[in-house]
Every structure is written in structure tokens, then in C-alpha cells.
Amino acid sequence: MAIIRTEHICKNFGHIEVLKDVSLSVEPGEVVCIIGSSGAGKSTYLRSINHLESITSGKIWIDEKLIDDRVRGTNKVHISAAETTEVLLNVGMVFQRFNLFPHKTALENVMLAPMTVKGVSKEDAEAKARELLTRVGLADRMDAYPSKLSGGQQQRVAIARALAMEPKVMLFDEPTSALDPELVGEVLNVMKQLAEEGMGMIVVTHEMGFARDVADRVVFMDGGRIVEDAPPAEFFTNPKNERLREFLKRSLQEN
Amino acid sequence: MEFLNTIWEWLTTGTMGKIWGWMPSLFKATGVTLSLSFLCVIFGLVIAVFLALGKISKNKILRGVCGAYIFFFRGTPLLMQLFFLYYTLPLLIPAFNIKSRYLVALIAFTLNVAAYLAEIIRAAIQSIDKGQLEASKALGLTYRQAMRIIIIPQAYRRMIPPICNEFVMVLKDTSLVSIISLVDLTCQTKMIASNAASAVVYIPAMIIYLVITAIFTVIFNKIEKKLSMYE
Numbered sequence: 423m424a425i426i427r428t429e430h431i432c433k434n435f436g437h438i439e440v441l442k443d444v445s446l447s448v449e450p451g452e453v454v455c456i457i458g459s460s461g462a463g464k465s466t467y468l469r470s471i472n473h474l475e476s477i478t479s480g481k482i483w484i485d486e487k488l489i490d491d492r493v494r495g496t497n498k499v500h501i502s503a504a505e506t507t508e509v510l511l512n513v514g515m516v517f518q519r520f521n522l523f524p525h526k527t528a529l530e531n532v533m534l535a536p537m538t539v540k541g542v543s544k545e546d547a548e549a550k551a552r553e554l555l556t557r558v559g560l561a562d563r564m565d566a567y568p569s570k571l572s573g574g575q576q577q578r579v580a581i582a583r584a585l586a587m588e589p590k591v592m593l594f595d596e597p598t599s600a601l602d603p604e605l606v607g608e609v610l611n612v613m614k615q616l617a618e619e620g621m622g623m624i625v626v627t628h629e630m631g632f633a634r635d636v637a638d639r640v641v642f643m644d645g646g647r648i649v650e651d652a653p654p655a656e657f658f659t660n661p662k663n664e665r666l667r668e669f670l671k672r673s674l675q676e677n
Numbered sequence: 678m679e680f681l682n683t684i685w686e687w688l689t690t691g692t693m694g695k696i697w698g699w700m701p702s703l704f705k706a707t708g709v710t711l712s713l714s715f716l717c718v719i720f721g722l723v724i725a726v727f728l729a730l731g732k733i734s735k736n737k738i739l740r741g742v743c744g745a746y747i748f749f750f751r752g753t754p755l756l757m758q759l760f761f762l763y764y765t766l767p768l769l770i771p772a773f774n775i776k777s778r779y780l781v782a783l784i785a786f787t788l789n790v791a792a793y794l795a796e797i798i799r800a801a802i803q804s805i806d807k808g809q810l811e812a813s814k815a816l817g818l819t820y821r822q823a824m825r826i827i828i829i830p831q832a833y834r835r836m837i838p839p840i841c842n843e844f845v846m847v848l849k850d851t852s853l854v855s856i857i858s859l860v861d862l863t864c865q866t867k868m869i870a871s872n873a874a875s876a877v878v879y880i881p882a883m884i885i886y887l888v889i890t891a892i893f894t895v896i897f898n899k900i901e902k903k904l905s906m907y908e
Contacts, residue, residue, distance in 0.1 A: 474811050511817045521812035525831050525907050535816035538826060567907040580812075587816060 423486065425450045425512070425591045425622050426471060431480035433466055433646075440466045441477070442646040448591060451620045455633035455654075458643035459669065464626040465518075467643070468593050471624070472513045473506065485512045485590060511539070514584030518596040520576045522568040528555060528579045529564040532586045539587070547586075554582040558612050574605030578612055591622040598629060630673055634658055642666045696881050699869050703878075706865030707885055709779070713861065714848045717786035718794075718840075724787070725794035730824070732799050743795070750792035756853050759785045763857045778859040782851075790847055797839045801832035834904040841897035845890050862886070 424447040433441035441463045448454050456464045469475045471482060482490035487509050491498045522531050532551035536542040542550075555564050558578040568576050577597055584592060594613065598606040610632050617623060617636050627633060633640050633654060640657040642650040642665075649663045661667050687693060731743035750758065762785045767774035775781050805828050813823035855864030866882040869875075 472815055474814065507817055507819070513815075515812075515815035517808060517812065517815075519808055521806070521808035523809065523812070523827055523831075534826070535818065538822055539817040569908055583816070 423450065424448060424483065425452075425485055426624070427481075427483040427486075428467075428471065429481045431467065431470060431482070432478045433463075433470060433475065434478045440646055441470070444480075444643075444646070444648055446641065446648060446651070448622055448624055450590065451622050452639070453617045453622070453637045454624045454639045454641060455637040456624065456626045456641045456643055457628065457630070457633060457669075462643040463646040464643050465595050468595050468624060468626050471593060472510050472515055474515075484509050511587055512590045514587060514589030514592040516577070516580050516584055516592065516594045516597050518599050520568070520573070520580045520600070522576055522580055522583070524568050527565050527567055528560060528571065528582075531568070531579055532583045535583070536586050550586060551582070554585050555579070557615075558582045559608070572605060573601045574608045577601065577609045581609075581612055581616070585616075591624070592616070594623060594625040594627070596626050596628070598627065628673075630658075630670075642669065644669075692877055695873065695875065696877065699873075699878055699881065702865055702869065703862065703881060703885065706860050706862045707889075709854075709860060710848065710851050710862040711889065713779070713782060713786060713851045713854065714844065717783055717790050718844050718847060720783075720787040721790035721794050722840075724791035725798050728791060728795035729798035729802060732795065733802065747792045747795055750789050751796070755785070755789050755850060756856065758789055759853060759857060778854075778857050781857065782854040782859050786847065786851065790843065793843055794840065797836055797843065798832070801835040801839075802828055804835055805831050834901060837897055837901040837904065841894060844893060844897075848889060848893075849886065 426446075426448040428447070429445045431441050431444040432439065444463070444467055446454070446467075456467070458464050466475055470477045471484075476495070477490060477492055478495055479492050480490065481488065481492075488499055489501055489506050489509050522528075523534065526534060529548065529551050532554055533544070533547040536547045536550065537544060552561075552564065555561060558581055560575060560578055560582070563571060563575060568579070571579065581592075581597075597613070598609050601609065606629070610629060613623070613625070613632070614636050625632070625637070635654075637654050639651060640654050641648055642657070642661075642663065644663075644665045650657065650661060650666050652661075657666075658670065661670060689697070728743045728746060731739045732747065734740055759782065762773075763778075763781050775784075802824075809827050809831070810823055813827050814820075818826070851861055852863035854861050855867065858864070860868075862882055862885060866878050869878045
């Protein structure tokens with residue numbers, strides 16, 4: 423019973439193959455970290471899952487529902503746009519650059535989607551938003567506009583905003599890459615807490631410590647392919663792939 | 678007392694006296710200029726929103742039609758569009774024989790201004806970070822909802838300065854209507870100048886244009902400040 427299942431995902435930008443036959447599944451509550459050098463296709467893969475990029479070929483199941491079965495860009499699954507959106511509500515997403523709505527306060531950012539998409543009443547949405555913002559440690563900053571929040575605070579609002587839609591799985595696209603080093607910890611702590619509460623997630627990250635401590639599986643992508651997929655203990659201590667060994671050596675030297 | 682009398686005399690007789698005498702008719706014509714500029718920008722904005730959304734839509738036909746409209750109205754002189762509507766169109770289609778010169782001018786200006794405003798709106802919408810649309814989509818908002826709630830409200834503030842600019846341009850462009858004998862401020866000024874054989878009348882007329890421009894610049898600045906509160 424996978425919450426996300428992808429098989430043979432290929433993605434071309436013109437003549438460039440960005441993803442070459444990527445298959446990966448995530449069980450409910452499972453934390454999968456994807457690492458790899460830039461240009462390896464990590465973000466493109468993540469964005470393909472919730473249709474921010476359209477894949478060239480391959481199959482995508484969300485919550486056991488097939489939403490994509492593409493051959494040369496054409497979807498063979500007969501599914502309406504509304505139905506796809508509905509299924510994709512199970513997937514929450516957090517972006518590298520937060521993408522908060524700058525003209526709304528933190529509280530309004532979190533309330534917006536439940537009210538607009540699910541038709542939740544203002545009172546219920548607000549109660550839920552207050553609870554979520556408190557959970558991510560922003561009880562005292564609820565009425566602030568994003569421009570008045572630090573990067574770490576903005577990213578925590580973005581996490582609360584995604585959680586407000588009650589997703590079954592979360593996608594994190596390099597959530598700490600745009601942050602000052604001293605703000606990385608507060609975001610990772612929130613994510614760790616979320617993982618402990620049983621939220622499934624796929625995290626594209628450069629934070630090796632987080633991958634080692636929190637992930638159930640770590641995946642290494644290189645040149646548009648998954649070349650290693652193993653539990654963290656094995657992944658970091660006994661990497662099989664030559665490129666991964668080089669990658670780990672380099673990132674250890676840097677830290 | 679003597680001094681005040683001198684000033685009073687200077688103000689009420691001679692050149693100044695003539696200027697005061699012209700003011701009522703100048704103000705009346707200013708009403709035409711103002712209402713024409715104001716209405717064509719308001720109506721133009723309504724059309725422009727649809728043109729702008731059409732031009733950035735995924736629908737090729739819609740994009741083509743809106744693009745062609747904008748191309749035509751930006752690519753031909755406003756003066757000719759005015760002539761076309763007033764003289765040519767009634768010949769081609771008798772039903773378009775509009776009696777009111779004011780209405781003809783209003784339609785011509787509205788259609789023209791809409792093309793320019795559409796480009797302003799399109800540019801403002803496209804200047805909003807792509808991540809905003811992605812975040813909206815990831816949260817389950819439809820394209821329409823994202824536009825209405827997220828993108829366009831952010832684009833408002835960026836539209837205000839160029840719209841103000843456009844308004845000021847239109848205010849002055851309305852002087853073209855004198856060509857179809859609609860009595861706006863410029864037309865009235867020219868009539869006074871030739872009737873009274875005095876070119877002095879251009880001075881108060883230009884001052885009126887400047888005062889209107891100044892007032893609207895202040896108003897638009899206020900609106901811009903108000904809309905950028907969250908930054």
C-alpha cells in the first residue's frame with residue numbers, strides 16, 4: 423500500500439533527458455531523502471509527482487490511484503483535471519523559496535487553501551491555522567506578513583500552510599537551501615517532529631545529518647537515474663555506487 | 678488701500694480681466710476633457726483585464742484574437758482611429774452612424790486605451806514570481822482561483838504607476854477630439870484664441886491641464902502606498 427508509487431518516469435526538456443526511468447515508492451509514514459549533485463533531476467522528479475512538471479512517460483499512483491500513464495507525453499488514463507486535483511490534495515509541497523503569498527499574513531496564508539478549495543468555514547480554518555502555526559513554533563507571529571518574517575519562520579509557515587490541507591504525504595524541495603545556516607535547524611526540527619508524528623515524506627536535501635537521522639531510506643540520484651536506494655546506515659557506511667562514494671567523500675570534506 | 682486698489686484693477690481689467698472672462702467657458706470644456714479621460718480609462722480597464730488574461734491564456738485562438746486587437750490599436754494612430762469611427766464606419770455600416778460626437782470620441786478612446794492598459798496589466802501579472810502560481814497549484818487552487826486571489830491582487834500595486842502614466846497621456850491625447858469638433862479644453866482654447874485674437878488664453882488652459890495632472894498624480898501615489906502596505 424504505497425502512498426506514492428512511480429514507475430519508469432522519463433522526462434525530456436527538448437532533447438535533454440532529465441529523468442531516465444526513475445521508479446520509486448513511498449509507504450505511508452515513510453521518510454525518503456533524495457540526495458545528489460545539482461542537475462541530477464531530484465527537483466524535477468519531485469515536481470513531477472504533483473504535476474508541477476509533466477512527465478514524458480511513466481506511471482504515477484497517488485494513494486493507489488493511477489493518475490498518470492504517459493507515453494510520449496500523452497496520458498492514457500482517462501481522468502478529469504478536477505479529479506487529478508482532488509487526488510493530488512493528498513500531496514503537500516514545500517518549496518526551496520517558500521513561495522508564501524506576500525499579500526497575506528501568516529495566518530491568512532494557512533487559512534486560504536482550506537477555505538478556497540475545501541470550503542471550510544472561516545472559524546474552523548482559523549482555529550486549525552492557529553493550531554498549526556503554534557505547532558511550528560510561530561504562535562506569536564501569526565499576524566505578520568511574510569516580509570516581516572525570517573527565512574526560517576517563512577519556511578515554517580509554508581509547512582503549516584501545506585499541512586492545513588491535511589495531506590497524507592509531503593514533498594520537500596530543498597527546504598533549507600535558501601536559508602542562512604543558523605536558521606536551518608529550526609526548519610529541520612519541525613520536519614523531524616512531523617516525521618515522528620508519522621507523516622510520510624520525500625525530501626530533496628543536501629542535509630546529510632537529517633538524512634542519516636530521520637530518513638527510513640536514502641536515495642542517490644545521478645544523471646537522471648536512481649543509482650542507490652538503501653536504509654541510511656547502509657547508505658552512508660557501505661555505499662555500493664562509485665559516484666555516490668565520491669559524492670559522500672566530497673560532502674564530508676566540505677563539512 | 679491705494680496698493681490694494683492697484684492690484685484689484687490689474688486683476689479685473691486688461692489682460693487679467695479678459696482671462697477671468699474666459700474662465701467659465703474653459704471650465705465647461707474642462708468637464709468634457711475630464712469626463713472623457715476618466716470614463717475611457719475606467720471602461721478601458723474593464724476591457725483590458727479580459728484582453729490581458731486572453732493574451733496569457735493557453736487557448737491559441739483567444740491569444741491570437743487578443744494579440745491582434747492590441748497590435749491593431751497600438752499600431753495605428755489614435756487620430757486615424759477617431760476619424761475611422763466618425764467618418765468611415767458609418768459609410769461601411771450605416772447602423773454605426775452615431776450622432777453624439779462625445780460618444781464617438783468615448784468609444785474610440787476606450788478601445789484605444791484598452792490596448793495599452795492590457796499590456797500594462799499583462800506585464801504586471803507576468804512579473805509576479807512563478808512560484809506563486811506553483812504554490813497555489815500545489816495547494817489545490819484552480820488557475821482561476823490562483824489568478825483571482827493570489828496573482829492579480831499582487832499585480833495591482835505594480836500596475837498603478839504605469840496606469841497613472843497612461844491616464845496622464847490620455848488626458849492630453851483627448852485634445853485630439855477637437856478634430857471632430859467636440860468642444861474639449863483644447864478646442865475651446867483654440868476658439869477663444871481665434872475669436873478674441875489673443876493667444877494669452879493658452880496660459881490658463883495649460884495651467885488647468887497641469888492642475889489636473891498634479892491632482893491625479895497625488896491620488897495615484899496614495900493608492901500605490903496603500904496597496905504596498907504588506908511590503
